[in-house]
Amino acid sequence: MTQPASSAPTWRADPLAWGHGPRVFEVFLEPTCPYSVRAFGKLDALLDTAGADKITIKIRLQSQPWHMYSGVIVRCILAASTLPGGKESAKAVMAAVAAHREEFEFERHCGGPNMDATPNDIIARLERYSGLALREAFAIPGLDTEVKWHAKYARQNGIHVSPTFMIDGLVDPKISSGDEVAAWAERLR
Template sequence: MSQNATLSADPLVWGHGPHIFEVFLEPTCPFSVRAFNKFDALLSEVGEEKMTLKIRLQSQPWHLFSGVIVRYILAASFQGKEAAKAVMKAVADHREEFEFTDHCSGPNMDATPHQILARLKDYSGIDAYEIFARADLQTEIKWHCKYARQNGIHVSPTFMINGLVQPDIGSGDDITDWAKRILA
């Protein structure tokens, strides 16, 4: 893709139903990973014709490689939402390869951003290097950030149903509980 070609991300949206379930995730957060791993089962339980799942990425500075990983996921979304999902799944399945011990120590202290990108590509099978390196990818990244701020989202995971933040929904909840709330 040439540097002059207009970027067009595939929104991280699954399903097409009237009930909107938006989830703000930081990809290396263990609680976000727990929520992410339930989404396929949730869509199956509720039905894609009844709900729409929207993943919003919420980079957080205490997850030290968060910005690099979020950028790569969004870069992958230009190959389609399933490519972005594959990168998120790779991070979820190999979380320790992308996170610091206690957010400040451990083997990733010696990792470089290039090594993190190589791990993302190797584990996911998605090569998003070309889009990752484009300055105009910031538009997509900033959209996720602004959208979260406009909705008062500061931490992950945070859940919204039909545009309203649901502070009492957590990643540890059973998907049947999520389904009841979504369809209420």
């Protein structure tokens, strides 16, 4: 999604899609959710197993308010997609969160050391762990249109929790983050 043609586009958020096959596997993830982290960790293996010419994997970001810094982190991921490297930069930020999840989450969703963290602290951690300069991209006017698009798309598809999985536009409740990659690949045949 880019800015409307009426304004001079100065940035572009790279779609979070890998592969180019006809079967579309959409994964709705909240970056700090442990189950989403588990699902995210399997996506590269799924693409390798099922074949990039057979499937397309699309990550949809599902910000959830009980994950207290969810909105900040989702915006950082989308900001990273505007940087050189596009979707791979966004993936690096997601991988940084996954590798250090406890530094971006609250204990029992309401306590712990992150009670003293600010959004600037969270951005600085993501920059340190991902190796990407995110602060300027985070502040892009209009980047909220990308955040809103992800939220709207999830709502339009009746998705409220993460991870949720869709195959060719239909939610598949039988897929779980705990499944083996081979089981996912089988459902995509």
